[in-house]
Amino acid sequence: MSAVAQPREKREISIDTAPPVNVVQTVKDVREALALPRSSGSVIGLVPTMGALHPGHEALIGGARRECGIVVVSIFVNPLQFGPNEDYARYPRTLEKDVEICRRQGTDVVFNPSPDEMYPLPPLTFAEVTRVSEHLCGKFRPGHFRGVATVVLKLFNIVRPDRAYFGEKDMQQLAVIRRMVADLNIPVEIAAVPTVREPDGLAISSRNQHLNSAERKAAPVLYRALEEAVKRIRSGERDASKVREAAIAILESEPLVRIEYLEIVDPTEIQPLSTISGPVRIAAAVWIGGTRLIDNVAV
């Protein structure tokens, strides 16, 4: 009797083929890891992060992976950009999980220095981008952008990337870095990656994990307020104070929200505008309980 071939059970098998990531802690080791690819002409992409990686970071790493031969992710919670009463100590640190995310996203090198490696001496030299840092977060977090620009400049000097990836969610940070690169002739191309949002509109951020369930439910009001401003501008309103009022009214409808700022600014020097006559960014920062959230949209 001949055997009858039975139809095979159809099963989805996903094979994780991503190779391990090279995790290095020192400036010397990251430079050594990049020496060969650099000399053979690979385009080096850098994604600077403070860890606690989420889908927003995955989009940055994905962009770098598509456009560069070598992808470096730095994970460093930079003390220099936190004020004395800010959340440096409680900033989430999840290295093992982060390295796994980097591996799955196809990162080649993770640079995870200690504070002593990055600042072996108390720094006396800083990068400060005036004017662009003046308003919005710069006003409420004195010294923050000086800390950001200084560490990013150090990372650029350590890694010497051809391209570096930043999220549009941190729009003022992106403008500060672009201006620093232009002013100081730093040979790196800055790539901006759109904000990744939850289905209810909340911009994904490492700090969202601090929200309790009532706060999390309230948080999408921030995006709704920005959308209201967009709607007013698209329907012809040119008076920035009227647009602000409409957006602020939406924020004020949520009792858990405390407004830090909501401004309409020009997208390059981040100066508040009174009349809308060209492309603008609407940016806001709010506190929900003990968590500070920021977001922005372009019109």
Ligand code: PAF
């Ligand atoms: O956006 C961040 O995570 C940080 O400000 C950065 C750019 C990694 C600098 O510490």
